[in-house]
Amino acid sequence: MTNNKNNKAIWNTRIKQKSSILYQKAGSSLNIDKRLFKEDILGSKAHVEMLFRQKIISFKIKNKIIYGLDKIEKEIKNKKFIFKKEYEDIHINIEKRLHEIIGEEAGYIHTARSRNDQVITDFKLWIKSSTKNLDFEIQNLIKSIIKLAEKNVETIMPGFTHLKNAQPISFAHYLLSFVEMFNRDRFRFNNNLENLNENPLGVGALIGTSFNIDRNYTTKKLGFKKPTNNSVDTVSDRDFVLDFLFSSSVCAMHISRIAEELIIWNSDAFRLISLSDQIVTGSSIMPQKKNPDLLEFLRGKTGSSYGNLFSMLTILKGLPMSYFKDLQDDKQLVFSSYDNLIDSLKILNEVINNITPNKKNMIKLAETGFITATDLADYLVKNCSMPFRDAYQKTASIINYAEKSKKELKELTLDELKKFNPKFTSDVLSIFELKNSINSKKSFGGTSFSNIKKMIVKYKKNL
Numbered sequence: 524m525t526n527n528k529n530n531k532a533i534w535n536t537r538i539k540q541k542s543s544i545l546y547q548k549a550g551s552s553l554n555i556d557k558r559l560f561k562e563d564i565l566g567s568k569a570h571v572e573m574l575f576r577q578k579i580i581s582f583k584i585k586n587k588i589i590y591g592l593d594k595i596e597k598e599i600k601n602k603k604f605i606f607k608k609e610y611e612d613i614h615i616n617i618e619k620r621l622h623e624i625i626g627e628e629a630g631y632i633h634t635a636r637s638r639n640d641q642v643i644t645d646f647k648l649w650i651k652s653s654t655k656n657l658d659f660e661i662q663n664l665i666k667s668i669i670k671l672a673e674k675n676v677e678t679i680m681p682g683f684t685h686l687k688n689a690q691p692i693s694f695a696h697y698l699l700s701f702v703e704m705f706n707r708d709r710f711r712f713n714n715n716l717e718n719l720n721e722n723p724l725g726v727g728a729l730i731g732t733s734f735n736i737d738r739n740y741t742t743k744k745l746g747f748k749k750p751t752n753n754s755v756d757t758v759s760d761r762d763f764v765l766d767f768l769f770s771s772s773v774c775a776m777h778i779s780r781i782a783e784e785l786i787i788w789n790s791d792a793f794r795l796i797s798l799s800d801q802i803v804t805g806s807s808i809m810p811q812k813k814n815p816d817l818l819e820f821l822r823g824k825t826g827s828s829y830g831n832l833f834s835m836l837t838i839l840k841g842l843p844m845s846y847f848k849d850l851q852d853d854k855q856l857v858f859s860s861y862d863n864l865i866d867s868l869k870i871l872n873e874v875i876n877n878i879t880p881n882k883k884n885m886i887k888l889a890e891t892g893f894i895t896a897t898d899l900a901d902y903l904v905k906n907c908s909m910p911f912r913d914a915y916q917k918t919a920s921i922i923n924y925a926e927k928s929k930k931e932l933k934e935l936t937l938d939e940l941k942k943f944n945p946k947f948t949s950d951v952l953s954i955f956e957l958k959n960s961i962n963s964k965k966s967f968g969g970t971s972f973s974n975i976k977k978m979i980v981k982y983k984k985n986l
């Protein structure tokens with residue numbers, strides 16, 4: 524066994540001593556980049572097919588390598604593969620195992636290739652398919668939000684600014700604002716796929732290769748759009764990683780804002796929504812508690828997502844061109860953001876399916892705080908020929924009066940209103956009805972029931 528050179532580090536002829544054990548442990552990326560095994564095998568297969576087509580390796584060697592790679596893929600999938608920590612990463616582990624299966628000729632696999640281009644190829648392929656998984660989960664979430672919105676077009680609640688009663692709104696309209704955020708996330712992620720769609724394979728360590736390779740062939744085979752233009756940039760570039768981490772952070776931020784909103788609505792101070800038992804947890808000491816832990820979990824995870832983005836930006840800052848070991852951490856950051864985000868999307872979906880609006884409380888709260896004041900000002904502009912600024916002041920005086928008289932706007936009589944402006948007629952009283960207020964907001968993108976219904980049809984078509 525000791526004479527078997529396959530058991531030694533690839534660089535053992537040049538570097539006589541074993542690498543620091545401490546560093547072997549800390550510097551190994553195997554436990555992390557294991558996840559790239561499928562993409563690594565896919566990339567290697569495309570590479571050796573190309574080497575054969577270009578007459579760089581023989582048909583026999585190509586087939587042997589492909590046979591070995593298929594066997595390795597099965598071993599890994601069936602958990603039969605023995606991962607060896609002493610080999611830094613998944614790439615060397617696979618190459619070493621290939622050597623065990625087919626012998627010396629395994630060595631041809633790394634002709635005209637470096638781990639530098641190999642790693643980025645695998646990583647881009649992984650990000651491509653993972654982005655599609657995210658897109659699928661975002662769509663599922665959107666579907667659930669639309670379902671809840673459909674049931675609540677006519678559910679009236681206070682719309683808030685500064686968390687103070689602002690103007691009445693349909694619960695569905697609030698919910699559909701979440702759909703807009705997630706649609707932008709889908710768009711952002713899909714744009715990233717366009718940007719990363721250049722094939723890195725074939726740029727070698729940093730300057731290309733003297734072998735007569737065909738990068739267009741591997742580009743097609745691996746589903747990229749075109750080969751990358753510059754070999755140095757290719758091995759240095761992690762913009763596609765930043766794009767992924769940024770888009771994940773924005774999506775996580777959307778989830779977090781929704782979580783925060785729902786926590787507030789569910790709080791004992793608001794009681795606007797109830798969460799089913801499936802999505803709350805208890806307290807170890809206070810028997811009465813039903814806490815919105817899942818929502819807090821979602822809000823918290825957003826922090827790690829931002830952290831990952833900032834780690835990557837910091838790693839890249841000041842890094843000279845080409846490959847440096849600093850870059851190895853890119854995968855850990857992406858995997859962590861991905862795992863958090865895919866879980867968060869599924870959890871939020873569950874939450875949305877387990878929410879009940881407390882319609883009575885919503886209306887009760889909406890009927891306080893002079894929430895239809897703006898409708899009154901609008902009325903003065905429309906029916907009493909007043910510039911908006913004057914109407915605004917006049918309404919403010921009416922509110923001062925109502926507040927002093929301990930009345931809500933709709934409790935004022937026509938006579939009381941007429942004292943402020945004789946042009947008021949009895950139709951003014953109907954504008955204080957929450958439903959009327961909402962349905963008057965027919966401007967495109969506004970909260971009228973008819974607008975919402977149209978938007979729901981549109982969103983559904985988009986899915």
Ligand code: ARG
Nearest residue numbers: 552612638639642846850851
């Ligand atoms: N494990 C390394 C990584 O993922 C592989 C790249 C190796 N390249 C190198 N020149 N050491 O970044």
